[in-house]
Amino acid sequence: MLYASNADEEARVRNSAGKPIAGISVLAVTAIAIGAAMLAAAGVWYLQYQQVTQLRARLSASETRAQLLATQLDEAKDALRTATEGSASGATSAPVAEEDAEEPPEVAKQFCFIKDLTEAGGTYSLVLDYAQMLSGKAAADAAAARGEESPPPNDYFIVNDNPKLRTLQAASGAKVTLYYDGMAEKRSMTIAQFATIFAANRDGKADVPYYAVVSEDEVLSLEEQYLP
Known part of the structure; x- marks a missing residue:
């Protein structure tokens, strides 16, 4: 136990x-x-x-x-x-919208002969025969193409293939520039004064070529092109 x-x-x-x-x-x-x-x-x-x-x-x-x-x-x-x-x-001086503005008339300087010049009611009308005055290679090529002497004398050649005549009015105040004694003397005159010289063909001024500044079927000025 x-x-x-x-x-x-x-x-x-x-x-x-x-x-x-x-x-x-x-x-x-x-x-x-x-x-x-x-x-x-x-x-x-x-x-x-x-x-x-x-x-x-x-x-x-x-x-x-x-x-x-x-x-x-x-x-x-x-x-x-x-x-x-x-x-x-500035609302009163806001510019005219572009789409509303008038484009200036195109101005061109055109070589031509004057075939006629008349006056009616103080307005002068000119009948122009447009042509081309070439020089250098262009003159030589044009003369050769027409069977003329190439290169041409005095290095210029006048091409007048288009017989179309254009009747234009002289602008009010149009000026005409003529040359005498070669290009030694330069004279500027009104279209009325030139009309008298042209009618009488003084110094052959009715036969020589001119450069016309033209805008919208209007002659602004004329300048004689001297030919040597």
């Missing part, structure tokens, strides 16, 4: 000794779980903090852009107001 009692005592001691060990194990597990939960919570907080920081930065940038846009809008309004006031004040 004593032996059994001793055995029971030893068993009881072993069982009682194991209880504290089991208790410590539970506490350790609990502590670890709590620590893990805290770490997880800290991680979540950190992520949320980063997100909040980014949102604040974006909000600040958006506010800055909004202020800049507001400033630009105010400047645009001021510019529009100034332009409107300026156009209103």
Whole structure:
């Protein structure tokens, strides 16, 4: 019986000794779980903090852009107001629309012979025979093509293949320039004065060629072309 009692005592001691060990194990597990939960919570907080920081930065940038846009809008309004006031004040001097503006008449300088010059009611009419005065290689080629001496004397050749005649009026105030003694003397005169010389063919001025400045079927000026 004593032996059994001793055995029971030893068993009881072993069982009682194991209880504290089991208790410590539970506490350790609990502590670890709590620590893990805290770490997880800290991680979540950190992520949320980063997100909040980014949102604040974006909000600040958006506010800055909004202020800049507001400033630009105010400047645009001021510019529009100034332009409107300026156009209103200058309405009487507004330029003519491009589609309403008249294009200037075309002006041409034409080599020609004067076939006739008449006057009626103070208006002078000229009958012109257009021609071409060539020089250099063009003159040589044209002369050769027509069986004439090539290169031509004095390095010029007159081509007059078109028989068409044109009747034009002399502009009011048209001037005529004639040359005498070669080109040593230059005389400028009115169309009326020239008409008298032309009618009498003084100094052969009815036979020499001229350069006529023409605009809209009107002769603005005439200048004799000297021929050597």
